[in-house]
Amino acid sequence: MATLTLENVKKTFGKTEVIHGVDIDVADGEFIVIVGPSGCGKSTLLRMVAGLESVSEGEVRINGARVNEKEPMERDIAMVFQNYALYPHMSVFDNMAYGLKIAKTPKPEIAERVAQAAKMLQLEPYLQRRPRELSGGQRQRVAMGRAIVRKPAVFLFDEPLSNLDAKLRVQMRLEIKQLQRELGVTALYVTHDQVEAMTLADRMIVMNGGRADQIGAPLEVYANPATDFVAGFIGSPPTNFLEASSLGIADGQQSRIGIRPEHMILTARGAGRLDGHVLYTEALGAETLVHVRSSAGDTLTIRQDGAAPTPPEGTDISVAWDETQQMFFDAEGRRS
Amino acid sequence: MTAPQTSPAARRRPPPDGMVERRGRAYWLTHLGLIIGVAFIFFPIWLAFVASTVSQPEIVRPPMPLLPGDQFFANYREALFSGINAPVALMLLNSGIMAIGIAVGKIVISLLSAFAIVYFNFPLRRLFFWLIFLTLMLPVEVRIVPTYEVAANFGMLNSYSGLIFPLIASATATFLFRQFFMTVPDELAEAARVDGAKPMRFFWDILLPMSRTNIAALFVILFIYGWNQYLWPLLITTDPSMNTIVMGIKQMFPSGDDTANWPVIMATSILAMIPPVIVVISMQRLFIRGLVDSEK
Ligand SMILES: Nc1ncnc2c1ncn2[C@@H]1O[C@H](COP(=O)(O)OP(=O)(O)OP(=O)(O)O)[C@@H](O)[C@H]1O
Ligand SMILES: [Mg+2]
Numbered sequence: 001m002a003t004l005t006l007e008n009v010k011k012t013f014g015k016t017e018v019i020h021g022v023d024i025d026v027a028d029g030e031f032i033v034i035v036g037p038s039g040c041g042k043s044t045l046l047r048m049v050a051g052l053e054s055v056s057e058g059e060v061r062i063n064g065a066r067v068n069e070k071e072p073m074e075r076d077i078a079m080v081f082q083n084y085a086l087y088p089h090m091s092v093f094d095n096m097a098y099g100l101k102i103a104k105t106p107k108p109e110i111a112e113r114v115a116q117a118a119k120m121l122q123l124e125p126y127l128q129r130r131p132r133e134l135s136g137g138q139r140q141r142v143a144m145g146r147a148i149v150r151k152p153a154v155f156l157f158d159e160p161l162s163n164l165d166a167k168l169r170v171q172m173r174l175e176i177k178q179l180q181r182e183l184g185v186t187a188l189y190v191t192h193d194q195v196e197a198m199t200l201a202d203r204m205i206v207m208n209g210g211r212a213d214q215i216g217a218p219l220e221v222y223a224n225p226a227t228d229f230v231a232g233f234i235g236s237p238p239t240n241f242l243e244a245s246s247l248g249i250a251d252g253q254q255s256r257i258g259i260r261p262e263h264m265i266l267t268a269r270g271a272g273r274l275d276g277h278v279l280y281t282e283a284l285g286a287e288t289l290v291h292v293r294s295s296a297g298d299t300l301t302i303r304q305d306g307a308a309p310t311p312p313e314g315t316d317i318s319v320a321w322d323e324t325q326q327m328f329f330d331a332e333g334r335r336s
Numbered sequence: 337m338t339a340p341q342t343s344p345a346a347r348r349r350p351p352p353d354g355m356v357e358r359r360g361r362a363y364w365l366t367h368l369g370l371i372i373g374v375a376f377i378f379f380p381i382w383l384a385f386v387a388s389t390v391s392q393p394e395i396v397r398p399p400m401p402l403l404p405g406d407q408f409f410a411n412y413r414e415a416l417f418s419g420i421n422a423p424v425a426l427m428l429l430n431s432g433i434m435a436i437g438i439a440v441g442k443i444v445i446s447l448l449s450a451f452a453i454v455y456f457n458f459p460l461r462r463l464f465f466w467l468i469f470l471t472l473m474l475p476v477e478v479r480i481v482p483t484y485e486v487a488a489n490f491g492m493l494n495s496y497s498g499l500i501f502p503l504i505a506s507a508t509a510t511f512l513f514r515q516f517f518m519t520v521p522d523e524l525a526e527a528a529r530v531d532g533a534k535p536m537r538f539f540w541d542i543l544l545p546m547s548r549t550n551i552a553a554l555f556v557i558l559f560i561y562g563w564n565q566y567l568w569p570l571l572i573t574t575d576p577s578m579n580t581i582v583m584g585i586k587q588m589f590p591s592g593d594d595t596a597n598w599p600v601i602m603a604t605s606i607l608a609m610i611p612p613v614i615v616v617i618s619m620q621r622l623f624i625r626g627l628v629d630s631e632k
Contacts, residue, residue, distance in 0.1 A: 073532030085523035089545040099531035
C-alpha cells in the first residue's frame with residue numbers, strides 16, 4: 001500500500017547520462033509498465049527505484065519519504081528478476097522464506113506466509129524441490145512467491161516473462177495482473193513487449209533513449225501518441241509514416257503524418273489519396289496485413305478484416321483514409 | 337501435472353559407445369593392458385607390504401620374500417607405538433594436524449580473498465589480485481630461507497603453527513574460487529540484497545553452499561599437498577615429537593654403519609599411505625563432481 005514518486009530522476013554512468021530526467025507520480029495500487037526498446041534505460045530506472053543502482057540526480061520517494069540513500073531492503077520493495085535469480089541450493093520453501101528469515105520473522109509466521117503464497121501460486125506440491133527441478137513457469141512463480149511473502153509496498157518486475165514461451169507468457173501475464181489486483185499492491189513492471197505493456201498497464205511509461213516520451217493509459221497512448229517514436233513503437237503492426245510534403249499538406253509545422261494500419265483501406269486505383277501497388281500480403285486468419293509500396297516509394301501496411309477480399313500481389317491499388325485519423329508530427333517528432 | 341523429478345540415477349544416461357569396438361579381442365586386450373598397468377604400479381607397494389610383515393633377517397637374506405610373513409602385528413605394533421625416532425602414531429597425528437590445518441586454512445583464506453576481490457570494489461583491487469597471483473611464482477622451496485627466518489623470529493619452530501601458517505597462503509585456490517564466483521550470476525547477489533542479506537550473510541548462506549563441491553575437490557588436493565610436505569617440516573622441526581610422517585620415514589634411515597630396521601620402516605611407509613587414501617576415497621564422489629560439473 002504505497003505511492004511512489006520519481007522526481008527528475010537522472011542517472012549517469014561515468015560521464016554518460018543514460019536517464020535524462022524522469023518524473024512520475026504512481027498512485028497506491030497502480031500498475032505501471034515501463035516499455036521501450038532495448039537499451040533505453042528501463043532496467044536502470046527500475047534498479048534505481050529498487051536501490052540496486054544509485055540515483056545520480058533527482059529524488060525517489062516511497063510513501064512520500066525520500067529513499068535515495070536507503071538499502072533495497074529498507075525500501076519495502078520486492079523485485080522479480082528476468083532470470084528468476086533463485087538460490088539454487090535452497091528448496092522452494094527456503095527460497096521464499098529467506099527474506100523473512102533475515103528479517104527475523106517468527107517461524108510459525110514464515111510457514112504461514114509461505115503456505116499462503118504457495119497456495120496462491122499453485123506451488124504447494126513443489127515446496128521441497130530445488131529450483132533446477134522445476135519448469136521455467138514454476139521457477140517464475142517461485143520468484144513471484146519470494147516477492148509476495150515479504151508483503152512489500154512496491155513490486156518491481158524486470159522483464160519477468162521474457163524467458164518463457166509464448167503461450168506460457170500469455171498465461172503468466174494474466175496471473176500477474178490478477179495477483180496484483182488481489183494484493184492491491186503498487187507495481188512497476190519493465191518490458192520491451194508492447195503487447196504486455198498494453199494488457200498489463202494501468203498507465204504506461206514509454207521510454208525512448210533515457211527519456212519518458214509519454215506517460216498515460218494504454219488506450220490513450222495508443223490513440224493519441226505524443227511523439228512519432230511512441231506512434232511507431234506502440235501498436236503492431238506499427239503506424240505508417242508519410243512525409244506531409246508528399247501529400248501536399250505541409251505548412252511548415254507538420255513535417256510527417258502518421259496513420260494506423262487499421263485506419264487505412266484499399267480502394268480501386270485512383271479512388272484513394274495515395275496510389276501504389278501491393279507488395280505482398282500476410283493472412284493471419286482474423287485479419288490480413290497488406291503491404292503496399294506507394295508510387296512515392298513509401299512502404300505502408302494496411303490491416304483489413306480476414307474476410308475482406310485480398311488483392312493479389314502486384315495489383316495496382318489506391319489507399320484511402322479518413323482525414324480525422326491523421327496524426328501530425330513536427331520536425332522534432334512531437335505531435336503538432 | 338508434469339512428470340515428477342527423475343532420480344539422479346535415471347538421469348545419468350549410460351555412456352555412448354566409445355570410439356573403440358568394445359567386443360571380442362579388443363575388449364580383452366584393453367583389460368589386459370589395464371591389468372598390467374595396475375600391477376606395474378601396485379607391485380612396489382605390494383613389496384613394501386610384504387617387507388612390513390616379515391622379520392629383519394628374512395629381508396636381508398636373498399631372495400626377497402614375495403609373500404607376507406607372520407610378523408604383521410609385531411612390526412606394526414613396534415612402528416606405531418615406539419618407532420625408531422618417534423612413535424609413528426604421533427607422527428601420523430602431527431601429519432594429520434598439519435595437512436588438515438593447511439587444507440582448511442588455505443580454503444578459508446582463499447574463499448575470503450576471492451569473495452573480497454569479486455564482490456567488493458575497493459581501491460587497488462586489481463593490484464591486490466595481481467599481488468596474490470604473483471605469489472604463484474613463489475612456492476615454498478623458493479622462499480624457504482626468508483620464511484624460515486620469519487618463522488624462527490616468531491618462535492614458531494617445533495610448533496604446529498610453524499608447520500601450518502607459512503604454507504597457508506594460496507594463490508591457486510584464490511584464483512579457482514575467483515573464477516567460480518565470477519560465474520555466479522550478479523542477480524543472485526542482488527536478490528539477496530533485496531532480501532536484506534548483508535555481504536557476509538550472502539557469503540555464508542548462498543556463496544558457501546554453492547561452492548561446496550569445489551571446496552571438497554580442493555580439500556582433497558590440498559590435504560594431499562599438506563600431507564606430502566617434506567622440505568618445510570624437515571627444516572622447521574628438530575624435536576622428534578614434532579616430526580611429520582613423510583619426513584619421519586627419511587629420518588628412520590640409519591646414518592653410518594647401523595643396520596636399517598626395514599620391516600618397521602616399511603610398516604611406517606604403508607601407514608603413511610593410508611590417510612590420503614581414506615580422504616580420497618571418502619570424498620571421491622564430491623571430488624569428481626567438483627571437478628567435472630558445476631551446480632546449475
Ligand atoms: N553499469 C553500467 N555502466 C555503464 N553503462 C551502463 C551500465 N548499465 C547500463 N548502462 C547503459 O545504460 C543504458 C540503459 O541500460 P538498461 O539496462 O537500463 O537498458 P534496458 O532498457 O533495460 O534494455 P534491455 O531491454 O536490453 O534490458 C544502456 O545504453 C547501457 O549501455
Ligand atoms: Mg533491461
